[in-house]
Amino acid sequence: MPKTTETVLEIDLTALGENYHYLKSRIKDTTRLLGVVKAFAYGSDALVIAKELEALGVDYLAVAYVNEGVALRDVGVRTPILVLHPQPENFETLIHRCLEPSLYNESVLKQFIKIASEKKQLNYPVHLKFNTGLNRLGFNETEVDKIVSELNATSNIKVTSLFSHLAASEDLKEKCFSESQISTFRNIAKNISSKLSYQPKLHMSNTSGILNYPDAQFDMVRTGIGLYGFSNIPEEQKNFTPIATLKSVISQIHTIKKGDTVGYNRAFKSDGTIVTATIPIGHADGISRAYGNGKGWVMVRGIKAPIIGNVCMDMIMINVTGIVCEEGDEVVLFGNDNKADLLAETIDSISYELLTAISQRVKRVFYRK
Numbered sequence: 186m187p188k189t190t191e192t193v194l195e196i197d198l199t200a201l202g203e204n205y206h207y208l209k210s211r212i213k214d215t216t217r218l219l220g221v222v223k224a225f226a227y228g229s230d231a232l233v234i235a236k237e238l239e240a241l242g243v244d245y246l247a248v249a250y251v252n253e254g255v256a257l258r259d260v261g262v263r264t265p266i267l268v269l270h271p272q273p274e275n276f277e278t279l280i281h282r283c284l285e286p287s288l289y290n291e292s293v294l295k296q297f298i299k300i301a302s303e304k305k306q307l308n309y310p311v312h313l314k315f316n317t318g319l320n321r322l323g324f325n326e327t328e329v330d331k332i333v334s335e336l337n338a339t340s341n342i343k344v345t346s347l348f349s350h351l352a353a354s355e356d357l358k359e360k361c362f363s364e365s366q367i368s369t370f371r372n373i374a375k376n377i378s379s380k381l382s383y384q385p386k387l388h389m390s391n392t393s394g395i396l397n398y399p400d401a402q403f404d405m406v407r408t409g410i411g412l413y414g415f416s417n418i419p420e421e422q423k424n425f426t427p428i429a430t431l432k433s434v435i436s437q438i439h440t441i442k443k444g445d446t447v448g449y450n451r452a453f454k455s456d457g458t459i460v461t462a463t464i465p466i467g468h469a470d471g472i473s474r475a476y477g478n479g480k481g482w483v484m485v486r487g488i489k490a491p492i493i494g495n496v497c498m499d500m501i502m503i504n505v506t507g508i509v510c511e512e513g514d515e516v517v518l519f520g521n522d523n524k525a526d527l528l529a530e531t532i533d534s535i536s537y538e539l540l541t542a543i544s545q546r547v548k549r550v551f552y553r554k
């Protein structure tokens with residue numbers, strides 16, 4: 186990539202393909218792969234990433250909300266799209282754009298059947314979500330009979346898949362809990378399947394589930410963070426390449442003396458003569474105000490320069506004392522060498538939050554190696 190002269194998020198499409206192929210190598214040939222592209226494909230660009238995954242041969246895509254699915258259909262994405270958390274008020278749009286809802290309780294199931302019937306749909310594909318311990322969304326195991334009677338009374342919808350979600354797939358301290366979730370899901374699936382005249386597909390694992398629970402692949406896996414280059418598992422990280430690099434530039438350099446302060450509320454007070462640099466990226470770009478005052482850094486010529494004072498809306502200031510650098514130099518907030526999860530950790534956050542926070546104001550630039 187040429188040197189940047191403004192704040193950019195560079196997206197490596199070659200790395201996306203490599204992560205995709207690595208994840209494929211970890212699942213059986215018969216297991217399908219669903220690529221999760223919610224939240225602008227984890228802060229990158231959902232439209233570009235969905236098209237790229239489609240070209241790679243992904244079996245399914247998933248988004249959180251209906252409007253995210255509509256945006257993909259608008260640019261011609263034709264792969265089946267699961268909407269993980271649709272709101273009933275958007276069910277008509279969902280059907281109109283051939284999106285497939287996750288239905289997670291009796292009320293949304295009934296509302297969806299009603300709309301599918303009004304729209305004269307036959308066997309409209311839906312996915313039933315089961316709660317096996319995350320206690321977020323999903324039918325409980327005890328609701329199977331009720332669901333089956335609803336399903337057997339309609340031809341407007343047909344269950345493409347049954348799925349559930351692991352609460353702590355990356356955390357091996359919770360292995361027993363994850364195993365119990367998997368076995369609960371097996372029981373639910375067996376029970377429902379025995380009462381329907383057809384066999385819905387099953388899926389449960391996210392990225393860390395693929396890596397830690399190879400026996401829980403079922404018919405499909407759902408991977409998000411792995412495609413974007415993070416495994417959540419230190420020993421696995423070497424097999425993944427982060428696709429996003431957040432870069433900016435040095436706008437101005439100041440030499441300040443002992444007792445001088447930097448930024449709003451004079452939060453940083455210098456205890457000697459130091460050199461500071463101002464970078465055009467702030468909390469409006471997704472660099473949380475929880476950074477600063479010693480938390481977080483920016484790489485300047487390969488050296489960590491700490492963020493000092495309070496993060497402003499459009500700027501941060503860093504301490505570059507002892508680093509040979511000048512105005513116009515490129516700096517890196519995160520990338521392949523200094524990974525986003527390490528920066529996020531400094532404020533007790535995770536890669537997911539930092540990546541998805543990068544605001545739409547930051548220009549996305551795509552490249553292949």
Ligand SMILES: *Cc1c(COP(=O)(O)O)cnc(C)c1O
Nearest residue numbers: 221350391392407408409410411
């Ligand atoms: C976001 C999400 C995923 C993807 O999880 P990763 O950890 O990013 O692989 C999978 N399934 C569901 C239900 C999700 O909400």
